Amino acid sequence: MRILTGLQPSGKLHIGNYFGAMEPAVKLQDQGEAFYFIADYHAMTSMTDASALRENVRELAIDFLASGLDPEKATIFRQSDIPEVNELAWILSTVCPMGLLQRCHSYKDKVENGLDANHALFAYPALMAADILLYDANLVPVGKDQKQHLEVTRDLAGKVNDKFGEGTLVIPEAQIKESTAVVPGLDGRKMSKSYGNTLPLAGNMKALRKTIMKIVTTSAEVEDVKPTDGSTVIALYQLFADESAVQTMIDEHGLSGEEGKGYGYFKQQLFDAYWEKFAAIRAKREELENNLDYVHEVIANGAEKARAESTKVLDRVRGIVGLR
Ligand code: ADP
Ligand code: TRP
16 A cells, blocks of 8 residues: 655644644554655745745654654655656646636635635646655545545546546545544634644744643633533643543533633643643654754655656656657
């Protein structure tokens, strides 16, 4: 089985990315041939600052390794090191109906959130399909927001196979874990870089604690019973704590009067659990920051391994469609 996923280097990795894509990717690297990449072409749809892009790529490479991706097991690479992906995206574009792209929520959301409505943003799903199909990937671990893009990918692969013959492209499956499908952000909406409501994976303790203290809650006072349904603090706590600890927090929301607990108390518990969960990753990050040569070497080796695969698939496709 071949597993593949990509993350955009468009800002600091947040816990939505971690639980939605990174953690599943780490688990899956033991179960097949894994390809994990830094989607820098994609990030160009939302950022134009070259040095920021370079820095984000480096930071994401560090995050990949600190989170437990192992270059001995997985091929870790940068999208733009394999420019052939653009050729496959072009080939896919020739079978891609405009309507399919017009229906994509992500494009509409991004434009509503202020991104330029340019061709790259519109054609993004075709490039993403090429990312996946260029490696004959079978399984793609992603968060729920990418479900539609995976459907587009399957659709395009199916169209190519219908036109040029079964087996031209491998049709992949998405893997979306229900429990972490949508990690809520500080304001209760989906956690996303574009909403500025994220909790980063790593950073300064004081700042991160402050970020957690900013989570939006009801205006219930310490002595009031607090609602548990729709509580972002509880939803996030579930990602870090075991069932009994979560149950205790839920029960404590029901306390009132003298026994009542304030939101600051619950947020502190969330902070403690979060801080502990990422302790090892923070330590590994620090180590890698002092060993950037190693990080660059991993990415360079990854490019070589990825290209060995991508050229095989692209040669096959070129022959079938008549480009060779
Ligand atoms: P963002 O929305 O912050 O820009 P990306 O689009 O770069 O994040 O997402 C990278 C990966 O992380 C994708 O697989 C995506 O589905 C997953 N992901 C992003 N936000 C969340 C979230 N809030 N909950 C679960 N998974 C998420
Ligand atoms: N579009 C994905 C995101 O925003 C990132 C991505 C690009 C990706 N290419 C991919 C994810 C291929 C999985 C497979 O999160």
